[in-house]
């Protein structure tokens with residue numbers, strides 16, 4: 001999968017999933033549960049999040065770094081949902097160390113980040129909200145994401161010129 005076409009495809013998948021769970025802010029715990037994540041625990045650890053195989057086939061647990069801000073934790077959970085939903089769980093084990101060493105992100109990791117952003121901030125909903133409330137802080141609050149995530153998403157959606165950034 002390439003970045004350009006892969007990005008469009010994961011966006012489509014993420015938005016279809018988000019649409020099943022109502023409005024803004026996106027009900028992430030419900031989505032996590034729907035994809036088989038049966039436990040989300042918060043603990044003191046070095047990485048932002050970790051996906052673990054659950055006790056029954058098709059179930060998963062997610063560990064989230066407890067010191068992170070709430071919005072960051074939501075993004076981390078959305079990223080792990082992406083791994084499960086996209087079935088790129090092998091890469092999580094194989095490439096994590098490698099990517100960390102290079103200080104970069106693999107294509108799989110970048111696609112999971114893109115999926116996470118699309119899941120938390122579906123394009124149609126962001127478009128509507130940005131038209132009504134063209135303020136990045138307000139939008140971040142509304143979607144329960146960090147301002148940085150919202151800024152990046154607005155750029156991806158071509159809406160950044162519409163919105164005031166303080």
Ligand SMILES: [Zn+2]
Pocket residue numbers: 079083092109112
């Ligand atoms: Zn990952």
